[in-house]
Amino acid sequence: MTWETVIGLEVHTQLNTRTKIFSGASTDFGAQPNTQACAIDLAMPGTLPVLNEEALRKAVMFGLAIEAEINEISAFERKNYFYPDLPKGYQTTQLEKPVVVGGHVEITLADGSAKSIRIHHAHLEEDAGKSLHDDFHGMSGIDLNRAGTPLIEIVSEPDMRSAEEAVAFAKKLHAIVTSLDICDGIMAHGSMRFDVNVSVRRPGEPLGTRTETKNLNSFRFMERAIEKEVARQIDVLEDGGEIIQETRLYDGDTDTARAMRSKEEANDYRYFPCPDLLPVEIDQAYIEAVRATLPELPDPRCQRFVEQYQLSEYDAGVLSENAATARYFETVAAECNDAKLAANWVMGELAAKLNSEERDIETASVTARQLAGLIKRIKDNTVSNKMAREVFDAMWQGEGEPDGIIEARGLKQVSDSGAIEAMVDEVIANSEKQVENYRQADAKKRPKMLGYFVGQVMKASKGQANPQQVNEILLRKLDELL
Amino acid sequence: MSIDRATIEKLGELAKILISESNVEVTTRSINDVLTLVDQLQAVDTAGVRPLANPLDATQRLRSDVVTEPDCRDQFQALAPAAENGLYLVPKVIE
Numbered sequence: 001m002t003w004e005t006v007i008g009l010e011v012h013t014q015l016n017t018r019t020k021i022f023s024g025a026s027t028d029f030g031a032q033p034n035t036q037a038c039a040i041d042l043a044m045p046g047t048l049p050v051l052n053e054e055a056l057r058k059a060v061m062f063g064l065a066i067e068a069e070i071n072e073i074s075a076f077e078r079k080n081y082f083y084p085d086l087p088k089g090y091q092t093t094q095l096e097k098p099v100v101v102g103g104h105v106e107i108t109l110a111d112g113s114a115k116s117i118r119i120h121h122a123h124l125e126e127d128a129g130k131s132l133h134d135d136f137h138g139m140s141g142i143d144l145n146r147a148g149t150p151l152i153e154i155v156s157e158p159d160m161r162s163a164e165e166a167v168a169f170a171k172k173l174h175a176i177v178t179s180l181d182i183c184d185g186i187m188a189h190g191s192m193r194f195d196v197n198v199s200v201r202r203p204g205e206p207l208g209t210r211t212e213t214k215n216l217n218s219f220r221f222m223e224r225a226i227e228k229e230v231a232r233q234i235d236v237l238e239d240g241g242e243i244i245q246e247t248r249l250y251d252g253d254t255d256t257a258r259a260m261r262s263k264e265e266a267n268d269y270r271y272f273p274c275p276d277l278l279p280v281e282i283d284q285a286y287i288e289a290v291r292a293t294l295p296e297l298p299d300p301r302c303q304r305f306v307e308q309y310q311l312s313e314y315d316a317g318v319l320s321e322n323a324a325t326a327r328y329f330e331t332v333a334a335e336c337n338d339a340k341l342a343a344n345w346v347m348g349e350l351a352a353k354l355n356s357e358e359r360d361i362e363t364a365s366v367t368a369r370q371l372a373g374l375i376k377r378i379k380d381n382t383v384s385n386k387m388a389r390e391v392f393d394a395m396w397q398g399e400g401e402p403d404g405i406i407e408a409r410g411l412k413q414v415s416d417s418g419a420i421e422a423m424v425d426e427v428i429a430n431s432e433k434q435v436e437n438y439r440q441a442d443a444k445k446r447p448k449m450l451g452y453f454v455g456q457v458m459k460a461s462k463g464q465a466n467p468q469q470v471n472e473i474l475l476r477k478l479d480e481l482l
Numbered sequence: 483m484s485i486d487r488a489t490i491e492k493l494g495e496l497a498k499i500l501i502s503e504s505n506v507e508v509t510t511r512s513i514n515d516v517l518t519l520v521d522q523l524q525a526v527d528t529a530g531v532r533p534l535a536n537p538l539d540a541t542q543r544l545r546s547d548v549v550t551e552p553d554c555r556d557q558f559q560a561l562a563p564a565a566e567n568g569l570y571l572v573p574k575v576i577e
Contacts, residue, residue, distance in 0.1 A: 017547050024550030033568035034559070038551035042558060054547035075536075082498055084572040131575055141569030268496055278542040 003200045003237075005230050006207060007166045008158035010195040012151050013177055014127065015058045016184045021126050021150035022049030022092065022277075029189050037129070037144035043088035049276055055150035056280065058182035059099045059124050060290045062152055065176055065297055066119055068103025070287050074124075076274040084142050085129035093153075095271050098123030099282070100152070105176070106299060107168040108317065117169050118157040127151050146190075152182075158197065158207070163226040167219050170194060171321070175298040179323040186360075193217050198229045200237065208233070209243040213250050213257065225250035228257055301326055309339035318347055324361045328368045335372030338379060345371055349392050366395045374402040381415045381466055382406060415466045417473065420457070423465065424473050427456040428481075439482055450474060484514045 020027060023040035040047045063070045075097040078090040100122035108114050129144035154173060160166045174192060178185040185191055194217070199210035213229060216222040228250070233243050250257040296304075298320055305316035305326075319329045325346070333342040350371065354361060374391055377383050383391060383406060394405045406412060414420060428435055431453065438449050450471070457470045490510045494501040501509055555568065564571035 019545075019547050019549050019551075024545065024548065026549045026551075032555075034555045034570065035553040035568070036551075037558075038554065039558075040551075050545045051542050052547050053544035056544060080496070084570075084575055132569060133574070136566055136569070136571050138574060139564065139571040140573070140575050141566070142572055143569055270496065273536070275536075278536050278538060278540055281541040 001202060003230075003234050004203045005161055005163075005226075006158045006199050006201065006210075007160035007162075007226060008197040008210075009154075009156045009160070009166060009169060010197070011154040011156075011170065011173055012127070012193040012195075013062075013154060013173070013183050014191045015055050015150040015152060015182055016191075017052055017054040017058070017150055019052055020148035021052050021055045021124065023148055025148065027149050029186075031145055033141075033143035034145060037147055041087070041144055041148040049092065051277065051280060052150060055124060056099070056282075057290060058150075058180070059122065059152050060282065060287065061180050061182055061294060062122060062154075062177065063100035063103065064287070064291050064294055065180055066100075066103035066105055068119060068122070069101040070282055071097050071099060071101060072282055073097060074099045074280045074282060076124075076277040076280075077271045078274050079269045079271055081269060083128070083131075084140065085131045085144070085147065087129070087144060087147060091125060091128065092274055092277070093125035094123035097279075099280075105156075105169060105172050107165065107172050109164060109168055115159075115165065117159045117165075120155045120157050122152045122154040125151050125153055158199075163223045163230070166196065166226055167223050170219055170222060172298070175321040179295060179298055179301075179326075181295070181323065185322075187218050190217055194222050196222060196226055196229075198226055198233070199243070200230060200233045208237075209245050211243065211246050211248050213248045214260075216250060216252075218252065221250060221252035224252070224255060225257060228255070232257075295323070298322075309333060309343070311339065311343055315343050315347065319343060322361070328361050328364070331368035332372045332375065335369060336375035336379070338375060341375050341378065342372070345375060345392075349389060353396055365398065366392065370395050370402060377402055377406060382413060383411055384413050384467060387411045387413060387463075410464075412464060413466050414461050414464045415469060417469060420461070420465050420469050420473055421477075423457050423460045424453075424470070424477055427453055427460060428477060431456065435478070435481060438478060446478075450478075453478070484517060485510065 015021075017027060019025060020038075020041060023038050025038040025041055026036045028036065040049060060070055074094065076092050077095045079093050079095075080090040082089055098121045100119075102121070103119040104116045105119060106114060106116055127146050127149040129142055129147040132141040132143065134141065156169065160169060170192075174185050177183040177192075183191055193215050196213045196216060197210045198213065199208040201208040211229060211233070213225045216225055229248065236243060244259075247260045248257050249260055301320040302313075302316045305311050305320050306313060309316070311319070318325075320326050328350075329342055329346045332346060333339040336342055350361075350364060350366065353366075354364060371392075374383075374388055374395070377391075378385065378388050387406075390409070391402050391405050391411060394409070395402060399405050399408075434449075434452055438446060441449055453474050454467070454470055457474065458465055458467065461470075487506055487510055490501065490506060490513065559565040559568075559570070562570050
């Protein structure tokens with residue numbers, strides 16, 4: 001008998017506002033500890049929160065992008081718990097009246113099938129600070145710069161049935177929030193963090209008991225954590241055991257998971273409406289004004305790429321997923337006027353470099369304009385593909401513009417057929433034995449034997465002859481000798 | 483609705499408030515009095531009355547997304563029992 005996996009996600013998404021959700025302190029990442037934690041963030045007596053209009057606007061943008069309802073009246077509540085990185089002793093969040101209700105996100109799986117994942121709701125809340133557990137004389141250090149950073153927590157329905165679906169959903173959410181420019185999407189900074197609810201059941205039976213694995217900050221860790229947890233639950237159940245509802249922690253570095261010490265009362269958050277904040281009114285005119293500013297989203301952009309640039313669904317999907325990549329690709333394609341070559345270079349050489357250096361496309365060492373300049377030189381036969389890769393590497397190292405590099409390194413490909421013919425003649429004249437073998441050989445074997453001559457000509461040209469032309473001329477000349 | 487001694491003790495623990503043995507009885511009684519008042523309120527027929535998130539007839543005003551708070555770390559940390567390297571120090575909290 002098989003088991004069915006049921007997965008729901010809670011996604012903490014940091015909004016890329018300049019300031020905190022309830023205070024005018026900066027949200028810049030990487031500042032010196034506690035230099036961006038003001039009296040409101042520290043819960044000093046006498047302070048009052050005031051909602052950041054940008055945080056609200058970005059939450060509404062998200063709701064509209066996933067075709068959700070926007071609550072006309074949205075309210076904040078206090079979620080009470082004690083932890084040193086939460087100075088107020090409660091998190092200001094939303095429960096009964098979140099900004100965003102419902103909606104859906106479409107995912108595509110590796111086998112090409114599509115699925116719609118329903119969103120339960122998305123609410124505005126504040127992030128907590130960070131606890132640093134390095135040893136400070138047996139104490140923990142607290143940095144409250146992150147306290148009060150605006151988040152939307154996006155809560156899905158338990159609609160996913162495998163780790164693959166959960167990852168596809170998480171990646172699509174990432175694509176949506178970065179395309180909307182409401183989140184910087186930098187996973188390494190914790191800009192998106194996933195809590196995963198997992199249970200298993202026999203097909204057709206009611207939902208099994210679930211566990212929650214908290215605070216996963218990469219797609220790969222999320223996938224591993226789900227796979228491990230599913231395997232663990234199946235083991236427990238097949239051994240006749242029971243799943244205990246608990247919160248678990250996954251450590252990506254050691255690929256291990258464990259249950260958090262669970263306290264009976266840990267989940268009793270005693271929510272109540274926050275008396276410091278009034279209800280937020282969101283009228284239809286405001287919603288329509290925000291709707292009018294929505295940028296192009298990944299799915300429509302993917303369709304446009306297929307139609308406008310004649311890309312395959314796969315290529316269009318990769319290039320359209322992320323707004324920055326899409327912008328880069330479109331700039332290259334427009335400048336060099338060859339979408340197919342632009343797609344190949346962005347998904348090939350450029351992606352490989354970015355991957356190996358773990359960088360984002362925004363910080364690429366080769367600009368879209370430079371890459372387009374290089375592709376133009378491939379198209380007009382100035383350089384071969386092989387030379388182009390060398391020029392690309394040189395640009396990546398900061399050696400400047402493609403034309404300058406081609407000039408400086410003497411990389412111009414010889415496309416002058418007269419010059420190539422002369423080299424071919426010389427090679428044929430100096431290769432009596434090979435020419436004789438070629439003539440004697442079976443016609444089927446000749447294409448293989450051509451390699452020797454091509455190699456000699458390329459050597460004679462110091463690698464600068466246009467290989468296609470060399471092939472053509474060699475074939476013609478050798479055939480004349482048959 | 484009424485609550486018992488055990489619930490009061492649990493709430494005290496959750497709220498990190500020490501309710502001394504001598505106070506448990508009187509606290510339980512006071513809170514039950516409050517709950518009796520709530521029961522009275524809940525007896526009112528509210529069909530057709532819009533739920534009220536806040537007693538003030540006002541909605542939340544919003545702030546512009548502009549940095550207005552300077553770095554006052556030194557002043558705040560002067561108040562803290564322990565601070566080092568810019569961090570507030572607290573009793574170890576890792577599980």
